[in-house]
Amino acid sequence: MQRTWVRELLGWMLAAAVALIVAASVASTPRSELLFRDGDSLVVAMFAQSVLAGTPLDWAMSSVLFLPESALFTGLDALLPVGINGLFAVSAVVNVLALYGAVRLVAGRRQEGRAPVAWSVIAIGAFGALAMTEMSPSRDALELASLQLTTTYYSATVVGAVLAIGIIRRMLDGARLVPMVFALAAIALVSTLSNPLFAAWTTVPLGLITAIGALRRASRGRMLVALSALLTGTIVGLLARIPFAGWITNTGAGYAQPDLWQDSIGYYGEIFGERLANPLGILALVLTVALLALAVWRTFRSDDDGARFIAVAAWVVPLLVVIGAIALGTHAARYLQPLAFAPILALVALPRALRIPGILRRQLAAVVGVALLVGGGISIPRLASAANAPDADAACVTDWVDASARTGAGQFWTVRLPKLHLDDPSQLVQVDHQLNGYAWLVNRADFDAGTVSFLVEDAQTVEWDLPIQAIPDDIIECGRYRILDFGETELPLGPQRS
Template identity: 30%
Template sequence: MTAGPTGSPRTRRALLELAALAVVISGTLLVLGFLVGTPWRPLLFRDGDSLALPLILQSFAEGRPAAWVMTSQLFLFPELPVFGAAWLLTGGDPAAALAVNAVLNVVLLYGVLRMLARRLVAARHRRLRPAAALAGIAVLLALCLTEGRALNNEGALATTFLLTTYYYGAVLTGLAGLAVALGALRERRPAARPLLLVGAAVSATTLSDPLLLVQFVGPLLVVLVVLLMLALAAPRAVLVVAGTVLGAAALGAALRIPLGFLIGTDAGGYLRLPLAGTALDDLIVQFLVLKAPLIGKLEVALLGLLLLAALAVVVAGAARVARGAALDEAARARFAVCAFLPAQTAVLLVVQVFTGSSVSRYLMPIPVTATVVVIALIGAAAAHRRNAGTRLTPVVRVVAPLAAAGLVVAAVPATAAVASAAAGARSDPDAGCLERWIDGRELAGVGSFWSTRPLDLYGPASLHVQQVNFDFTVQLWMNNLSDYRDRQYSFVLADRSPDWAGLARGTLGDPSDIVACGGFDIYDYAGTDGETELNRIVQSSVEEQRRERGY
C-alpha cells in the first residue's frame, strides 16, 4: 500500500519545518513576555533609535513632505522591508509593529541558521538540521534572559538583537552570506546565481549599514586566507568568493556617495583614536560589572565556552590537515564557521577600541555568531556516531512533540503580556501631563532626542515637539527636516539629566512659566524674548541644513 499525501516524506518534512517555526515563535514570545515586565521594556517600545522606522512609516502614511536625515545607517535593507512587514501585519500600530519586529528578527535568524545547518550537518544526519538550528535559537534566547541590566550601551549583547529595529540587519546578511560562501567553497567553479544574490545583499546592506564591513567582510577574508593556507578550499573558489564580497561591498560603499544628503554623519565621524585607551578601560569595567552577578557569570561562561569550543575545532582541524588527513565537506564547513567566530570577535574588539567606542551594542554580532558554533558542534557530534540522526528513538518521538506543544501553550499568556505592553506603550504619565497642559492649543516645542521621539510617535496629531541640540539648533538624527518648518516654537521640554533647564535659561533667558511633568519640566516661553530667540535659532539652522542637503 502506498502512503497517502499526508504521509509522504515531503509532507512530513513540511510539517516538521512548520512545527520548528512554531517553536521558534513561541520561544521568542516567552522571552519577550518576560522582558516586557522588566526594565528592558522601554528599549523595545520607546528607544529613540528604534523609533526611526515607525516614525518614517507614520510620516509616509500621513503624507508629510519627506526630508529625512539618518545617521551613518540608513535602515534601507533589510531593516525597512522587515519593519514594513511588521507594520502591515499590525495595521500600522507602531508599538505592536515593534513587538512583531522583535519576533521577525528571531524568525529570520532561524531561517539563516537552517541555511547554515545544511552545510554544517552532513546529509546522512539531515533530520538533525532543524533541531540544530533550534538549539542555536535556544542559546540566543537564553543569553537574552541572562542580561539583567537594562543598559543597551553598557553590557547588553544578545538583547540588542532581539529588541531593536537596527543592527540586526548586518548580522543576518553576514551569516546568510557565510552560508552561501560555504556552499561556493565546495566547488572549484562556484555557481553564479547564489553568489549574485549574496552580492546584491552585501551591496544593499553596505549601502545601508557600513558596519557590515567589520562584522562580516573583514572576518570572512581572514577565514578565506586560513582556508587557502591549509588547502581546504580551491584557490579559484576562494578568489571568486572574496572578489564577489569585496566587489559588492565596494559597490555599496560607492552608492552611499550620491545619498550623502540622507547621512547625518559618515563613518569617519566614529573614528576617535585618541580615546582608544579610555575605550579599553571602559570595556574592561563593563566586563567586570557584567560577570559580577550569578546570571552574568552564566552569560560570560556560555559565550566563553562556545568561543573555546570554536578554537578547539579550528586547532583540531588544522592538526588533522597537518597529519595529511582529509576533511569532508561538512567538516571543512565546520572548520570555517568555527574560525569565523574568533576572527569576528578579534576584529570587532580591535575596531571597538581603536575607534574609541565603549558602546557594547557594537559587539552584538558575537553572541549571534556563537549560535552557529552550536550547530557546528552538533554536526561534529553526529559525525562521530555512525548512524546518529538517522532514526529517532521512541523516547524522542514522544517527548519532542510534547515539549513543543507545551512551549506553544506556554506562549499564550506571554503573547497576552506582550500585547498588553504594546497597548500600554502610548500611555505615559509625562506625555499625559504635557497633553493636559497643551489642552488642544496649537503649540509647538523642542526638547532632547530621548524625550521628543516617543512623544512624536505616540502623541496626538496636535502635539508638535522636535529634537534639538544643546544649542537649540535642529538635531538631524533619524528625523524629518520638513517637520521643523512652518512652526512657531514656544516651549522647551527641560530634561533633568543632562540639565536642560540650565541650557534653556542660558540661551533663552527665564521662561514665563514652568510646569513640572515628572521626567521633564515644561519651560513656557510664549510671549517672551526667549520665544523669539528660540524660533530664530531653530529656523536659521533649518534653512542652513536645507541648503546644505539640497532639500
C-alpha cells in the same frame, strides 16, 4: 519531501515560540526601555510615520540608514491595526525569527545522520537564553543579544552577517555557484549600503578566513569566488551610499580614534566587570565561553570544509571584531554584537542527529516542542501587557500638545518619546539647549516651523540658553516632564546642527 516540509514548518513554529518567550521576557524587565522608549530606538518608527503620512522626507540619519529595518517596520505599520508599542513588540519577535532563518541557512541541507532544523532551534534557543539574562535599561551595558529585539541597534546587520556566513557555507557544501554568488553579493551590497559596520563585522573577518582557506587546494576555487562576491558587494554598497549623502550626517570616520585604544580597553573592561557583577551575567559568560570552546574544538575536529568554515567563523569573527574595536579606540558596546550571535553558530557547524534510539529521540523532541509552544502561547499576553503598559507622564505631554494645535520644542533625549506618540509629530521640534535645530535621527522638515511657543523638559534637559528673553506664562507639570508655555511669545529656532 513531505516529511522535510513538515520538519521545516515545525522548526519555524518552535523558533516563533522561542521568539515570543524571549521578547516577552525582555519586555518585562527594565531592558524594555530600549524596546519602547529609548531616544535612539525610536528613529525607525519615526521614519515609518513620515513615509505613511506622506510628509517630505529630508532625514538626518547617522552613518546608519536603517533601510531594511525601516522597510520592515513601515510594512508592519501599514498592515497591523496596533499601536506603536505593539509594532515594537511584533518587530522584536520578527527580528528573532529572521535570525533563526539565517541560522537555518548556516546549518546546511538535511542529510542522513544530520538534524539541521533541530540544531537551528537549539541555536536560536541559546541566543534567546543570552538575551533573557539581560535586564539593564542602559544602551551602554555589555548586553548584546537583546539588542537584536530593537528596531535600531543593527538587527538587520546581524541577520545579514549570518546570512553571508550561511551562503558561503552552502557554496563550500557544493551548492550551485551562480545563484549563491549573486545572493552573497546582494546581501553584502544591501547590508553595507544600510550600515557600513557590516564591512567590519563580516567582510573583513570572512575575507581573512576565506583568503586563508583558499590556501587549501581542495577548496581554493570556491573560497576565492566567495571572497570576490563578498568584496564586490561591499564595495558597490559603499558606492551606493553616495546618493544618500544628504541624509548621512556622520560618515562614521570620527568614531575611529586609534590613539584612544588604551581608553577603549579601559571602557570595555569596565562594562565587562559590570556585567559580571550580576549572576545572570556570569551565566551568560559561561554559555558564551562554552560555545566558543565548542567552535574551537570543531575547528580542529571537522573534516568537512563547510563545517570547518562555520566553526572558524564562530570564534574568529568575534575575536577580530573585539580586537578591531579596541584598535580603533571605540567606546560603544553595540559594536561588539558578534560576541552574541557568532558563537551560537558552533551549534550548527556540524548538526549531527543525537545518537539515541529513534523513539526516545522523537519523544524528547515532542516534550521540548510542546513545552516551547505552550511557553510561546503564554508569552503572548505577557508581551502585549508590556507593550500596552501606560505611561501617564508621556500621555500628559502628548494630550496637551495635541490639544494645543501649536508647535513646541525639546532636547533630544527628552522630546523623542512624546514626539513619536503625537498625532502630528512635527508639533515637537528637536533642538539643543540654545534652540538650534538638532538635526540628528530626525526629519529636517520639522525645522520649517521657524518658531516655537512652548518647551518640553525633564531631568535630562540641559539648562536652556534661549535666543531671546522670555518668561513662560504657565508651567504644566506632567510627572517627569514639564511644559513651559510661553503663550503668545514666539521663540525663534536657530540654525541646524548635528
